Amino acid sequence: MAIIFYGTALFLAGFALHLAWWRISLPKRQTKTLLLIFFAVLIAGCAWLAFEPGGFAVSGVPRPRGAWEFTRVALYVTALTLAYMITYSAVEADSPSLLIALAVARAGENGLPPDEIHRLLDDNALVTPRLADLLKDKMAALEDGRYIATPKGRLFAKIFILHRAVMGAGKGG
């Protein structure tokens, strides 16, 4: 009970802080800032629960005790944080599949011909923003008009290439 209760409370505290921050101003590096917020709240919250001398407990729910219980609270909050961050990345970027589905839904019973969909979603809408993201996240660099993968970008690419090879899958995209 302590793990679910205090883990959820710490996650929600991080989420509230994230909402408040975003209301004031949008950070430039949003994913990095999200990580910072959730893990700062987790560390501060666990430290407070471990060292607060007053025997704090909410509605009779005992505090986590010992290294194992705190490890489980940390794992619980980390799992929820990663799940939220992945959902957030889908919010941040416009998914082409969802853009197509929305465009088709908005067209109603008349529908949309394939050519119209290709016209609506061109390279400037689908490729250029993702290239800009690679530069912003320092996964690629622009040198003399050429995009080059940085060591961080090469590492990311390698992870996915390896995983796709294990799965026996193609290039994807």
Added chain:
Amino acid sequence: MAQFLFPLIALFANAALTALVFRLRLSPLLKAVYAGFLAGFAVLVTLELAAGGFSWNCAADSIIYCALSYCHFHFVNLGETARRIRLLRELYENPAGLSRGELLSRYNAREIISLRLARLEGNGQIIMKDGRYVSGTPAVIAMARILDFMKRALLKRSTGGN
């Protein structure tokens, strides 16, 4: 004790079975992911039972496992559909770099749209009628609306707009 490792062991089982089912072409990717999730959950339940039965900690482990499995699903999906990963892969395969034109000759909006139209049509999410696409099953629209709501709430802009 090291019971906190149970969701991680279950996640490993999930990822291994997903890869195996898909590699052996026993099912399409989405069904392989579902099969992996169920197998991992079975591993988790078995471990919890062997460790002494169900408790609040088992509920916590189940939530951890579900959240990590959700991350795994998205990781698999990123490799399959993410434009950023595909662009990175093209750059990785060309260490001297690529100009914008060279990149677009390898991967461009036309290919992106064609792949997704085929996937959406294959899943019944859009239907071709008299040469025009109309909406099919409502799941993808519901997902699009949820993400659009989150985008408006968090980023103060709408999907595909400002």
